[in-house]
Amino acid sequence: MLRRIALWLLLAPVLLTGLAAGPARAGLDRTAVAAMVLPPYSVADEPGDDGVWTLLNSGGAPAGYVFETEPLAPLPGFSGAPINMLVVLDLDARILDVRLIRQNEPIFVSGLGEAPFLAFLEQYRGHSIHEQMVVGTPYGDSGGGALVHLDGVTKATASVRIAHESILAATLAVARQKMQGIAASPPAVPDPDHDEALDWDGLLREGLVTRLTVSNAEVDAAFAGTRWAGDDPEAAEDPDGAFLDLWLVDLGPPSIARAALAPRSFAELQDFLAISPDAEPILVIDTGRHGLVSADFVRNTAPDLLAAEQDGLPVALRDADLIVELAPGAPREGTAMILRTDRRLGF
Structure with a gap:
């Protein structure tokens, strides 16, 4: 039986970024913030220069952080204005x-009302930002995946997704700056005017393709001494075979994308980036047995067999829902897909 394993992908080195504070309304005063913080906690008398309040425990010692999402992550909502929330x-x-x-x-102002939105926000309580939180209903047998699913709101998919991304972006920015000492800065953006003649072999020579291989024997060894030891007959028959043969390519720079994709897929990707300028596309190819997603995978959702992290914090991944045709020289066996992450979330 093929065993599912959660893969934490070490992506190619990138400029680590936080979120630049964009134009935003004046923040809440202490009275308003304190009224939204439940006992036994309270907040400090003044916020920091970055607008983040120190959370205090019942003894007055620092216990965390309290902050508004809009100043840190002013992502426009469906209405055009950011959704502002307070995170503890x-x-x-x-x-x-x-x-x-x-x-x-609009859907929460004159449609459904705020009640379902407030119920959605309650789901974040108790979850760590180190968890892979996604909005949506689990599909198929999700027991082998590492995703934490938050129930969305029917008829409000876009608004809920924007709220979720705002919470993640602001929270990750605070975690990087306060807990890891990484200062916030504008997200890195590939130079669209830079062009370089490359092909697949050139990507390999330049180290622009990351490859991770794991043999059947290595996976078997990882399960030695557990109830799953010896549970994979195929691995026993072919211990040197590839359980995982994963290739990763950051397709943000056009020269790299052109070298990795066939012309039709490259053109489709550029159209996608034109309407999603904050997305960073990542090509993933697996020619081993593990695969990229389960048989029940639903397009345009988070992959259930893959996860990524950067500096110990999760990187949100989602299928870009693009048809992938690879350029000459790229691996022909296995499966390939393009995932998207959002540079506004700190990637």
């Missing part, structure tokens, strides 16, 4: 609470 984060990077401050989403 403890020192173990666990979300204690998320409270709504202001939203102008």
Whole structure:
């Protein structure tokens, strides 16, 4: 039986970025913030220069951070205006609470009302930012995946997704700066005017393709002494065979994308990036047995067999829902797909 394993991908080195604070309204005063923080916690008398309040425990000692999402992650909502929420984060990077401050989403203003949105926000309580949180219903047998699913709101998919991304972006920015000492800065953007003649072999020579291989024997060894030891007959028959043969290519720079993709897929990717300028596309190819997603995978959702992290914090991945045809020289066996992450979330 093929065993599912959670893969934590070490992506090619990138410029580590936080979120630049964009134009935003004045933040809440202490009275308003304190009213939204549940006992036994309280907040410091003044916020820091970055607008982040120190969370205090019942003894007055620092216990975490309290912050608004809009100043840190002013992602426009479906209405065009950001959704502003207050996040309470403890020192173990666990979300204690998320409270709504202001939203102008049509579906929650004159449609469904705010009640389902408030119920959605309650789901974040108790979850760590180190978990892979995604919005949506689990599909198939999701027991082998590492995803934490948050129930969305029917008829409000876009608004809920924007709220989720705002919470993640702001929380990850605070975690990087406060817990890891990585200062916030504008997200890195590939230079669209840079062009370089490359092909697949050139990508390999330049180290622009990352490859990870894991043999059947290595996986078997990882399960030695557990209840799953010897549970894979195929591995026993072919111990040197590839359980995982994973190739990764960051397709953000056009020269790299052109070298990795066939012309039709390259053109489709450029059209996609034109309407999603903050997305960073990542090509993943697996020619081993593990595969990229399960048989029940639903397009345009988070992959259930892959996960990524950067500096110990999760990187949100989602299928870009693009048809992938590879350039000459690229691996022909196995499966390939293009995943997307959002540079505004710190990638």
